[in-house]
Amino acid sequence: MDKSDNHIIKQVRQGDTESYSKLVKRYQKAIYNLMYRISQSNDDAAELTQDVFCKAFEKLAYFKDGQRFFPWLYTLAANHGKDWIRGQARKRDGLQVYSEGLIQENSSHLSNGIEKRQEIRRMLGALADLPHEKREMLILRYKQELSVSELGEIFNLSTSAVKMRIHRSLGLLKKFLSENHDTNE
């Protein structure tokens, strides 16, 4: 049976560093995908994900008992992503000008059906057009299946505010999708 996050954290705090790998394994995909959405690059996302887990490890001492790990980790990751974006603005190697899209770099991960791929492409495009917070809310709610209260913890909002924003974000996403659909046809 899988150990709970809090149980693993307890073990890590007691000196069992190796146990931390279980947490990395459990959440690496979600954090990697978040970092990809921020950086639009596989290599940067990999580096940023590593940084996030290392930072989280260093900060485990401040993790409160009974707190939920993923919202805490996600908040840390999102802040790290923001810092990275700020840092990128100062870097001058032109990398930010050039990034390859999800479909382009990972075509082999996706379905071969052209229609399916087009649909995914449209969906990703519409999601990318959403403001960062709205996009993340939808992904966390429906892709990562976080509860409304967990989202409230992450975004520092009441449950009713979260519900309202999700509703609005879905409406906006639908609008973007239909606009995109119109222009494609």
Place this chain on the structure above:
Amino acid sequence: MNESDTEKLINRLQQLPELEPPPDLINKVMKRIKPDRKPFWQKFLNRLGKPCHITFKPLQLAGTTVFAAALFSLGMLTGINRVQQVSVDQPAQITAIENILQDPKSSFLAGRELMTGGLEAEALPFLQSASSSSPNNPEYAYWEGLCYQANGMPARERSSYIRGINASPDTIPLLLNLGHNFLEQKQLSNALAQYSKVLSLAPDEQTALYNKGLVYTLKNDSLNEITAWKTYLHYYRSGKKSLRAVRRLNNLKDFTYRIYQLGNEKIILHQAALIKMQPTERLRQEVEIVANRLRHNPKLQLDIVYFHKNDAYAARKNALLLKRNIAAVIGKNETKRIRLSWFGEKEIIQISSGEYRLPESLLLFGTRNYTNPNKSEI
């Protein structure tokens, strides 16, 4: 939006594909967080045992003192600003700032340190003052330009660099940053000219090499872009920029270089040399790269797969030759870890534009599961 629309949308969101993180991510994290196992007293003793020296640089000391004074004064001024507008009640601080601004070197040092501390707006008057007092100083021009960039003033940034270059035409950081400035403003030909100047002075300047490729990408000049990426890869074979250069090259249907996953590691090899198999220095270097991975990772099992359209014999010959070359470096015994395959057909790969068939190619992959049959487990 009605309920069934919402449900459909949510369903589509749930079915969105997700990227798989790289396989070595957990290992890399764990490697980074492994605690330093030395007890603290040992570290302390080690430190005591090490010879120590103190260097005294009068200029540096003077600079630091000036900066400390500047920061202190600036801190005072900022503090005052928050409460009330600067009043004439603080003549000492104002005089301190004025003194710094009168001396170009002090202004420069104060400005630089403020920049380093992330206070770009506060740094600007100091760097402007240093530059206007010594307009021919390329270092001052460079930092003034950097500060303009940080403050989002690209035209002024450019002027600073140009002034610096006029005074000292071969200053690489100035030429490089002028190139970046042009690139950011999408003045691609100007950017290219600057990067080319940098490369004429320092042919292996990494950012100039990379950004040259980038400029050609933006210009849609694939022919020159291919050359640019190949030149970059000639000098740099590791790091994310190199991986990007190879991906870009491959998407342009040039497979001179390819990325291979050996165990947890991605390596870049000059595939063309490993297909031609001519006994050149290039081939020796490529073989050395693969052999080193095998040498440093005793559990690595290597699969060599050659493809040759309509000629399985040629593919087999290449596979055997590569194995023999690797054996010459790591020793024959170690070649048990190498498996060979060959195909008399094209290799099918995925690039950004879809499927692509390579008439001649090499596929290498390594898995970390080799157990030496001669070593019994205890």
